[in-house]
Amino acid sequence: EDQVTQSPEALRLQEGESSSLNCSYTVSGLRGLFWYRQDPGKGPEFLFTLYSAGEEKEKERLKATLTKKESFLHITAPKPEDSATYLCAVQFTGATNKLIFGTGTLLAVQP
């Protein structure tokens, strides 16, 4: 069964304390992996798309990487405004633009 698992479920960091969020997937054929940020009560905001193993994308303090079985979202020197839920989604072969979402990682950055 195609599945996306995110860990940890929740993460509390001190401002400036770098860390990584994990998204592992078991799909029959990966076509694309997406990272989103979601603030409470709002819709997800698109961050990155990764297509193949070895690919990396960066935006400010965030860097997303992809291997054959998982993706990491690295957060360098986080600030309180980085606090949010980070969602991972996967599109797999044979599913026209259908995404499978993980349950997210709730990140809290303390000042």
Added chain:
Amino acid sequence: DGGITQSPKYLFRKEGQNVTLSCEQNLNHDAMYWYRQDPGQGLRLIYYSQIVNDFQKGDIAEGYSVSREKKESFPLTVTSAQKNPTAFYLCASSIGAGGTPYEQYFGPGTRLTVT
């Protein structure tokens, strides 16, 4: 500004009533989607449409209906047949569907409460 609008932000209904959630986009995207988000669960696909006058069921379509009469609009009706309608509903759109995996852009959501 281009984007996706959903209205209303909050919606309250009595059990047994049908309710329609609005979704409009001015991004000129061909594909539109409806998701449902519940606490502790990932977003689940209700319906999607790749082109005007065509739509397909997602994973949890029972108790819902949609229409796509215009490219920019994709309303969702939550019918009385939906057993557990209280949830946060998200509309999304993408440039296309099929071929290249396009990122989906989301609206602000509608929180529906049925009592």
